[in-house]
Amino acid sequence: MIKVSGVTKKYPARLAVDDISFEVGRGEIVGFLGPNGAGKTTTMRMLTGYLAMNAGKIEVAGFDVAKQPLEVRRRIGYLPESCPLYPEMRVDEYLRFRAELKGVKPSARKAKMNEVKEQCGLTEVGKRIIGQLSKGYRQRVGLADSLVHDPELLILDEPTVGLDPYQIRQVRELIKQLSEKHTILLCTHILPEVEAICERILIINEGRIVAADTEANLHKKLHACTVIEMEVMAGKDEAVAKIDEVEGMDIRSASELNDGWVWLEIEADSPAMRVELFNLAVTEGWTVRELTEQEHSLEDTFVQITRNKGGAQ
Amino acid sequence: MSTFLSLFKKEIRTCFLSPIAFVVLFFFWVLTGLNFWWLLVQLADGESLTMATQQMFGGLICFSLLVIVPLITMRLFAEERKLGTLESLLTTPLTAVELVAAKFAGSLVFYMVLWLPVVAYTVIQQKLSPAEALQFPDFGAMRSGLLGVMLVGGLYIAIGLLMSSLTSNQIVAAISGFALLSIFFFSTLFMAYTSSNPSVRIVGQYLSPYAHLLDFSRGMVDSRTIALYLSYTAWFLFTAVKVVEYKKT
Missing domain, CATH: 3.40.50.300 (P-loop containing nucleotide triphosphate hydrolases)
Structure with missing residues (x-):
């Protein structure tokens, strides 16, 4: 057309x-x-x-x-x-x-x-x-x-x-x-x-x-790895150390919330690795209240394309 | 042709919906009314009847056209540019020639409406004239006078339209139209009537709208003058078409 x-x-x-x-x-x-x-x-x-x-x-x-x-x-x-x-x-x-x-x-x-x-x-x-x-x-x-x-x-x-x-x-x-x-x-x-x-x-x-x-x-194309968000009841440093040990996972950021829970942002190779995270939490005896894959909005993609790539075709 | 007609109808409607049209009508009709009153006073004083139509179409009244016509034409393209409607017009299947022609024709019709009272005055004169003044009023001279004001008005409108096509500001369009018309009108007027050089005087008489209007309103129809006005008008309209085609911002 x-x-x-x-x-x-x-x-x-x-x-x-x-x-x-x-x-x-x-x-x-x-x-x-x-x-x-x-x-x-x-x-x-x-x-x-x-x-x-x-x-x-x-x-x-x-x-x-x-x-x-x-x-x-x-x-x-x-x-x-x-x-x-x-x-x-x-x-x-x-x-x-x-x-x-x-x-x-x-x-x-x-x-x-x-x-x-x-x-x-x-x-x-x-x-x-x-x-x-x-x-x-x-x-x-x-x-x-x-x-x-x-x-x-x-x-x-x-x-x-x-x-x-x-x-x-x-x-x-x-x-x-x-x-x-x-x-x-x-x-x-x-x-x-x-x-x-x-x-x-x-x-x-x-x-x-x-x-x-x-x-x-x-x-x-833009987001090669998956980002998983997790909220657990555990010691912050302990959780960060344990998760970093798992192959194919890296902690991007971690912080303690006001109510004592720990919020973690984890870069993983695939969304399926949420299962491994859950199993890890079970073996370590952490209580989990959230475990989700971050959705990429078009807005993120748009901002990334127009900012990072500059004018590159 | 149907595109031209829709554009033309739209022009006429927009023209009569704008307050400027009525302000212009009011002032021009007051002027022509005063002119007629003055003529009657002069006739009552025993002035010759031969000057009657000349007074109506030529003479002082043609000075007012220098202001009146730019007020009519300033809107034509400047407003379309300002509103952004030029873009929506030029993305429909119409050509710039049709658009310019429709705007020109619409303005010319409105301009001729301005002259309607003068026709009425001529009829009034006829009704009031004593039986012995058989030659009066002279309808032949009235017709050629109307032809004259139409030709001169057409050229003025074409100039005003070109000025309007160049800007998105109506005031700028009006003032530049007025300036251009004044330069043309007064330079040829002074050439024709005040120059000491005889050849300059002759050239001035060939070009001066003032002289032409006097001739036309005396009943003198000169094909050279008609050709002059038509070709001037065509040239300005052609230029306006090119401006509309190429100047988009």
């Missing part, structure tokens, strides 16, 4: 995107992550043909963005980051205007507008003036606009900004539903959103793609 090869974008003062290449297949739902100023929005703008690139080639649905921009734009539904709208227009007026621009047939316009209004929860505010709507409703108007011509590819830049938690859930549900029919590129800062929705993740940092994989694979 999207094929980006060797794309570079220079601004007068800096290199915004540096020779990136990636592909997104039809029907995929891909999260596009990166710190502020990493080149996310620039990349999206080049995908939609709004910005011209300095080098490289982008194909969307088989059309070259530089050579057939109108064909590409017909197939893209784009929600820009700031969700720009005309404050003086009414919701219905705006959606009709956008449907006209995007070439929705007059006969299908009314039905299509009602459909997207229903999907985005706008049925009741059709007659309201956009400038008087709350941020959440405005965001939904932007989303409805991006859907109104039934695009093959949806590019959403921060779709849940400004929504309340209930609306965020609704929008996530909506995006999931949409992913059955559309290819989606979701650009966001909100990592749980990506965890909840996306099949695959692209991480961009300092203008380069630094990771492109599924979430599970990313974790695997």
